[in-house]
Amino acid sequence: MSRPFILRNPSILVFLAALAAFTLGVTLMSEAFGSGAISTSFVKTLGKTLCLCLVALAMDLVWGYCGILSLGHFAFFGLGGYMVGMWLMYARTEIIVAEAMANAPIPPTDQEVVDAIGTQIFGVVGSSDFPMIWYFASSLPAQLALVVLVPGLLALVFGWLAFRSRVTGVYLSILTQAMTLALSLYLFQNESGLRGNNGLSGLQNLPGVTAGQATVSIWFLWASAAALALGYVLCAWVVSGKFGSVVRGIRDDEARVRFLGYSVEGYKLFIFTLTAVIAAIAGALYYPQAGIINPGEVAPIASIYLAVWVAIGGRGRLYGAVIGAAFVSIVSTWFTGGLVPSVPLGFYTIDWVDWWLVLLGLSFVLVTLFAPKGIGGLVDLVAGRIAPDRHGADYGPDKGSKRQGEGRG
Amino acid sequence: MSSLLEVSGVSVTFDGYKAIRNLSFQIGQAEMRAIIGPNGAGKTTFMDIVTGKTRPDEGRVLWGEKSMNLLKMSEARIAQEGIGRKFQRPTVFEDQTVHANLLMSLKNPRGSFPCLFYRPSFKDEARVEELASEIGLSDALTRKSGELSHGQKQWLEIGMLLAQEPRLLLVDEPAAGMTLAEREHTTDILREAAKTRAVVVVEHDMEFVRRLNCKVTVLHEGSVLAEGSLDHVTANPQVIEVYLGR
Numbered sequence: 001m002s003r004p005f006i007l008r009n010p011s012i013l014v015f016l017a018a019l020a021a022f023t024l025g026v027t028l029m030s031e032a033f034g035s036g037a038i039s040t041s042f043v044k045t046l047g048k049t050l051c052l053c054l055v056a057l058a059m060d061l062v063w064g065y066c067g068i069l070s071l072g073h074f075a076f077f078g079l080g081g082y083m084v085g086m087w088l089m090y091a092r093t094e095i096i097v098a099e100a101m102a103n104a105p106i107p108p109t110d111q112e113v114v115d116a117i118g119t120q121i122f123g124v125v126g127s128s129d130f131p132m133i134w135y136f137a138s139s140l141p142a143q144l145a146l147v148v149l150v151p152g153l154l155a156l157v158f159g160w161l162a163f164r165s166r167v168t169g170v171y172l173s174i175l176t177q178a179m180t181l182a183l184s185l186y187l188f189q190n191e192s193g194l195r196g197n198n199g200l201s202g203l204q205n206l207p208g209v210t211a212g213q214a215t216v217s218i219w220f221l222w223a224s225a226a227a228l229a230l231g232y233v234l235c236a237w238v239v240s241g242k243f244g245s246v247v248r249g250i251r252d253d254e255a256r257v258r259f260l261g262y263s264v265e266g267y268k269l270f271i272f273t274l275t276a277v278i279a280a281i282a283g284a285l286y287y288p289q290a291g292i293i294n295p296g297e298v299a300p301i302a303s304i305y306l307a308v309w310v311a312i313g314g315r316g317r318l319y320g321a322v323i324g325a326a327f328v329s330i331v332s333t334w335f336t337g338g339l340v341p342s343v344p345l346g347f348y349t350i351d352w353v354d355w356w357l358v359l360l361g362l363s364f365v366l367v368t369l370f371a372p373k374g375i376g377g378l379v380d381l382v383a384g385r386i387a388p389d390r391h392g393a394d395y396g397p398d399k400g401s402k403r404q405g406e407g408r409g
Numbered sequence: 410m411s412s413l414l415e416v417s418g419v420s421v422t423f424d425g426y427k428a429i430r431n432l433s434f435q436i437g438q439a440e441m442r443a444i445i446g447p448n449g450a451g452k453t454t455f456m457d458i459v460t461g462k463t464r465p466d467e468g469r470v471l472w473g474e475k476s477m478n479l480l481k482m483s484e485a486r487i488a489q490e491g492i493g494r495k496f497q498r499p500t501v502f503e504d505q506t507v508h509a510n511l512l513m514s515l516k517n518p519r520g521s522f523p524c525l526f527y528r529p530s531f532k533d534e535a536r537v538e539e540l541a542s543e544i545g546l547s548d549a550l551t552r553k554s555g556e557l558s559h560g561q562k563q564w565l566e567i568g569m570l571l572a573q574e575p576r577l578l579l580v581d582e583p584a585a586g587m588t589l590a591e592r593e594h595t596t597d598i599l600r601e602a603a604k605t606r607a608v609v610v611v612e613h614d615m616e617f618v619r620r621l622n623c624k625v626t627v628l629h630e631g632s633v634l635a636e637g638s639l640d641h642v643t644a645n646p647q648v649i650e651v652y653l654g655r
Contacts, residue, residue: 243525245513249502256500259460260573261488261519270521388556395504395555402504407555 005240012236015319016229023225032214043217044289049329050224051286052309054231056325057318058275058282059306064316065239066271067251067400069169071303072176073279075183076151078298080280081287082187083150085200086134087143088288091207093120094138124198131193147284148277155276156269163265163272168254169399177300187295199294203287217289224285228322231278235318238274247271252396308364313374316406320376327375332356372405380408411474413438413607414577419458419468420631428454429465429631436577441603443618443639444611446628447651452611453497455628456579460494461487473576489519493575497582499562503555507546507565510554511537514572536572544568545594560591567598577607584617596620615639627651 006012028034030043038046055077062068097116101108108116119128136142162175190196206216239247246267249257254264287293305328313324334340335356343350352359367374373387380386387407395402412435421429429451436442446452457463459470461484470479472490479487488494501510515533518524529537541547544564549557554565563583570578580599584592599621602608612618618625618639625642627635629651635642642648 238525241525242513242527242529243521245502245505245509246524248504249513252502252504253500255462255484256496256502258484259488259494260514260569261485262524263483263485263519266521388553390555396502407504 005237009236009240011319012233015232015322019225019229019232023222026221027218030214030218032212032218040214040217043214043221045330045333047217047221047224047289048286049326050221050228051282051289052329053322053325054224054228054282054285055279056306056309056313056321057228057231057235058278059310060313060315060318060321061235061238061278062271062275063307063310063400064321065244065251066247066268067254067398068268068272069173069307069400070176070272070275071173071300071307072180073275074302074306075180075298076155076276076279077283077286078293078302079151079154079183080147080283081293081297082194082200083143083147083280084284085203085287085293086137086194087140088203088205088207089121089200090117090134090137091140092202092205093117095207096120122195125190125196127190133193144284147280151280152273152277155273159269159272163268166265177303180298180303181300184295184298184300187298197294197296199292199297200287201292203293204289204291206288220285220289224289227281227285231281232318232322235278239318248402252394252398252401254398308360311364311374312367314376315374316402317376319379320374323375328360332360335359372403411438412436413473414459415469415471415476416455416459417469417471419465419470421454421458421463421465427631429458432468432628432632434626434633434636436607436609438576439604439606441600441608441621441623442610443621443623443625444609444628445613445615445618445625445642446634449630450628451631452628453581454631456494456581456611459487459579460484460492485519488573488575491574491576493570493573493578495566495570495578495580495583497585499559499566501554501557501562501565501569503553505554506551507541507554507557508537508550510565510569511540511572514569516572516574540568540572543571544598560587563587563591563595564598567595571598571602575606578602578609580608580610582612582614583610584612584614592617592620615643 026038026043026046029037031038031040055073059070059073062070062073094113094117097113097120101113101116114130115128118130122128130137136146158179162172167175186192187194188197194200204213204216209216238244246257246262250264250267258264309324309328310321311324312328313322314320335352338353340352342352371377373380385408387405390404390407392404394404395407414436416435417433419429419432420427432451432455444452444455454463458465459479461479461482464480471477472479472492477490482490502513512529512533515536517527517533537550538547541550544567546557546561546565546568549561554562557565563586567580567583570580583595583599587595596617599608599610603623610618610621625637625639626633627642627645627648634651635645635648
């Protein structure tokens with residue numbers, strides 16, 4: 001039992017090695033540092049996918065391990081993106097404005113520069129004044145701190161209110177959906193101060209960086225891979241040991257955990273807030289690669305997709321979440337990118353761009369019904385571990401508890 | 410002898426039905442007590458009240474030397490104060506090993522952060538092994554508790570209770586579904602525990618209660634009907650009427 005925790009969890013080493021090999025492989029085939037076999041736009045897709053894997057990891061921690069089916073974690077992801085986007089937009093506009101004003105006969109005052117930036121950014125919503133929430137936008141360290149603080153505080157307050165009232169199961173899921181919907185509707189308003197439905201754009205251009213997009217895309221790929229690696233080790237550490245025992249106990253039978261003397265609400269709040277912060281960091285790395293963020297990104301459906309990824313990959317195992325997110329988002333890119341040939345049926349042509357969601361929904365239903373371990377369950381198949389026959393009994397009385405089919409021998 | 414738990418004048422109503430009416434009794438520092446009574450007598454509701462699951466409409470539940478009011482505390486807080494509870498149906502964490510179940514129950518700080526950085530000490534490991542041998546599960550430490558037999562799960566849960574080192578154990582029908590040999594072992598474990606702490610056993614089965622050989626409280630329609638030795642209460646005409654029907 002006293003062996004180091006990495007040795008007790010050999011899957012961590014396998015995962016880190018696979019991630020390192022993937023990152024190195026992409027780098028060597030990129031346009032900036034290698035043969036150029038992979039286009040810059042596809043490097044960005046892969047980098048974004050790594051960020052989605054990270055947020056799926058957070059979802060698995062909160063749902064697969066703690067049994068809280070949160071359908072609002074994409075709100076934290078989006079907020080993280082907005083926070084970093086504010087600095088990116090401000091700093092880049094500042095450079096443009098400074099260049100434009102450099103030739104003016106009288107050097108502009110600081111206030112004139114700020115006003116000009118405001119006009120540039122908010123002209124699109126018919127305003128030119130900086131709202132209060134942009135107070136720190138000129139400072140990178142401050143905005144990076146806000147990436148963690150804003151979603152973290154929102155999760156803390158929301159979770160405290162919800163868990164304290166012992167809201168569980170489907171009611172909690174609805175509550176989290178309401179939260180992400182409210183946030184999305186708020187951001188859609190021009191008065192929200194975040195440019196309404198235009199969102200923040202031009203985020204792919206790093207202020208003060210002269211390197212081209214080919215190089216920058218690889219930087220972000222590395223950063224995303226590093227964040228995913230750190231996030232994976234952190235999550236694996238959190239779910240190992242006694243803390244993990246308690247958290248899984250809460251998933252299966254929270255009343256029992258309470259009678260052991262553990263404050264279930266405190267543990268749920270801890271996990272909810274921690275995963276919100278992980279989601280926010282993933283979002284902060286995702287949106288500079290996507291280049292644009294708008295309120296549609298935090299629409300309720302996005303958080304539901306997140307749960308679908310984790311379910312398809314295999315709930316309650318960390319690599320399952322990563323595999324699910326990577327698989328579904330890559331396949332999704334493939335289908336929605338028009339790369340899959342349409343199927344002519346004579347009377348109707350199946351165009352995959354339109355039918356992809358139907359296919360995804362169908363596979364979600366099929367996985368839930370017939371392969372509850374998801375894609376990650378293939379590992380058990382290879383290792384010869386069969387789910388124990390429990391005569392239909394789940395692992396605990398709670399709604400989010402581990403189901404019979406998810407068991408490992 | 411000062412009492413460890415004092416319940417006085419407690420009443421609770423569910424949808425107009427009075428499950429507990431003006432219930433009062435006391436339990437000493439180190440004693441074994443059996444609570445018997447027909448279905449619906451309020452035995453489980455009494456446990457729910459003491460452990461904080463159900464809030465009574467009126468009455469007081471006082472605990473320990475300082476006479477702390479248990480009705481103001483959360484379930485987790487009450488458990489930390491030293492009240493352990495075993496449920497009727499064996500409730501262990503089926504997805505986790507016997508070892509993990511016991512380790513989680515050991516009396517250690519319960520907060521998130523101490524728990525996150527917790528590493529089992531030699532003392533804790535030794536205590537887990539000791540408990541496992543006490544409940545006859547030494548060979549099963551690495552097994553998932555979901556694989557255990559019904560009786561073994563009951564013992565594991567009793568082991569988890571002992572690991573908490575509670576001052577009061579509330580045990581709901583510990584012998585349900587056990588074989589005769591298993592029942593005897595269970596009686597031994599409970600009697601051993603009652604030497605150093607209070608043990609309250611809720612039971613249907615008169616034979617099992619006789620084997621415990623302790624003071625008996627008979628509940629009927631939410632209040633105490635009789636109290637004393639088993640022979641004393643079973644000689645009580647009211648008790649006979651309640652048990653045998655009119």
